[in-house]
Amino acid sequence: MSSSGPTRAAVFRTRASAPFSRAVPTTGITVYGCEQDEALLFREMAPRFGVTPTITEEAVSEADIGLAAGNRCISVGHKTRVTRATLTALSRAGVKYLSTRSVGCDHIDVSGAESVGISVGNVEYSPDSVADYTLMMMLMAVRHAKATLRRTDTHDYRLSGIRGKELRDLTVGVVGTGRIGTAVIDRLRGFGCRVLAYDNRTESSADRLSLDDLLRHSDVVTLHTPLTAETRHLLDRRRIERLKRGAFLVNTGRGPLIDTEALLPALESGRLGGAALDVLDGEEGIFYTDCRNKPIDNHSLLRLQELPNVFISPHTAYYTDHALRDTVRNSIINCLDFESGNT
CATH class of the missing domain: 3.40.50.720 (NAD(P)-binding Rossmann-like Domain)
Structure with missing residues (x-):
């Protein structure tokens, strides 16, 4: 670095x-x-x-x-x-x-x-690097891995409040079906869940919907679209409000695809089930550096990390x-x- x-x-x-x-x-x-x-x-x-x-x-x-x-x-x-x-x-x-x-x-x-x-x-x-990591984050989110690990680290082995979900019972919406999004869809087939897709591409093995319809029907939404002027804050306040109550959001694409300030209240209120974020708006100068002994100038990141239903990693999905x-x-x-x- x-x-x-x-x-x-x-x-x-x-x-x-x-x-x-x-x-x-x-x-x-x-x-x-x-x-x-x-x-x-x-x-x-x-x-x-x-x-x-x-x-x-x-x-x-x-x-x-x-x-x-x-x-x-x-x-x-x-x-x-x-x-x-x-x-x-x-x-x-x-x-x-x-x-x-x-x-x-x-x-x-x-x-x-x-x-x-x-x-x-x-x-x-290799799209497999990010696709594998995406599935890992998805599973960690729906099984409340962060809260579970936090408890066990303090020798609290109770099960109350950490009952998870099985992917086969869920509908997963994949936003962006390029090489990585397609690799994610291929992996999801093995879990037996319903897969929805949103993209401007014409080929996909998943059911294709408009973005708003995908958000309304998905229990898990994962983002794999490129960051452009058109996709910046693709999930803004209006679209985050369209997500199903209790839904989980996964982002291994680019941080600015999500309006973090709009996401925070949906997570803090419990309306969303959780989020797993490998990328974050404003990550520059923080991710890839040792910040143990210096202040972090990103209040959204600090608020997200306090939440038991949010898992954050430092833009490492590609790193194999x-x-x-x-x-x-x-x-x-x-x-x-x-x-x-x-x-």
């Missing part, structure tokens, strides 16, 4: 030792915001692709433009916003392509990139061995495809 202090993080330059199988010339890529596990994979994979990576833990910023000198392609993480000012500086340094190591591009000023002649590409990784290898490999391939004119 990038640091905000003045100390420069370590920068590693790894020379390619083996030619890429397609016999492309050696290519330089600057990898920003690269943590240790990613750096190990870049060092392992880059030589196989004929790539010379410059690797830094620092997030891309105007102060780090010099690290991109001589490289037309850079790779960035999803944890830091890439502003128009930074993109302008990158363009002046000769950068023409930015590959984000994420499915979403909402942390990048894409229109700003286009205006300065930088193309932006995302990556695909398989998905991380996919991410690094595909970020390298994106850059090579750009250099060879295949994008």
